[in-house]
Amino acid sequence: MFCTNCGKAIAAEVKFCPHCGAAQVPSAQSSAPTPSPTAATQSGPAAGSSGALPARKPVLWAGAVALLVALASAAGYWGWSNKGSDDELVRRLADEEQRRVASEKAAETAEFTAAQALLDKHIAVEEAQAQAHAPAAGQTKGTTRSR
Ligand SMILES: [Zn+2]
Numbered sequence: 001m002f003c004t005n006c007g008k009a010i011a012a013e014v015k016f017c018p019h020c021g022a023a024q025v026p027s028a029q030s031s032a033p034t035p036s037p038t039a040a041t042q043s044g045p046a047a048g049s050s051g052a053l054p055a056r057k058p059v060l061w062a063g064a065v066a067l068l069v070a071l072a073s074a075a076g077y078w079g080w081s082n083k084g085s086d087d088e089l090v091r092r093l094a095d096e097e098q099r100r101v102a103s104e105k106a107a108e109t110a111e112f113t114a115a116q117a118l119l120d121k122h123i124a125v126e127e128a129q130a131q132a133h134a135p136a137a138g139q140t141k142g143t144t145r146s147r
Pocket residue numbers: 003004005006007008017018019020021022
């Protein structure tokens with residue numbers, strides 16, 4: 001058969017012309033022995049169903065291709081947008097982690113300072129007690145020394 005677009009000789013079973021890339025419609029080629037048009041014209045009652053099938057096939061193909069393209073683009077967009085939101089999420093998580101660590105550190109230091117203050121108070125109290133006891137100890141020491 002010959003290409004419907006450029007007219008060059010091509011194999012009968014090819015779907016696309018190897019020279020120009022035009023899609024080859026078998027039913028459009030009169031020289032090609034395609035059974036569907038002849039069967040449609042020969043059988044009367046079955047002509048509607050058998051004739052509609054080859055006509056619907058390219059539509060189905062186009063629909064499938066369009067669906068695939070839409071799915072691929074949607075998946076690509078989804079993946080791209082997901083990647084972007086993932087980056088955003090990672091950044092936000094890192095920020096949150098940093099903030100959490102900072103707050104934890106702050107709480108730790110607060111606890112530490114509180115413990116330090118408590119310890120200081122304890123030390124102060126002990127020192128006060130020691131000072132309160134010191135004269136007594138000195139007195140006892142003095143009394144023992146004077147004895
Ligand atoms: Zn061609």
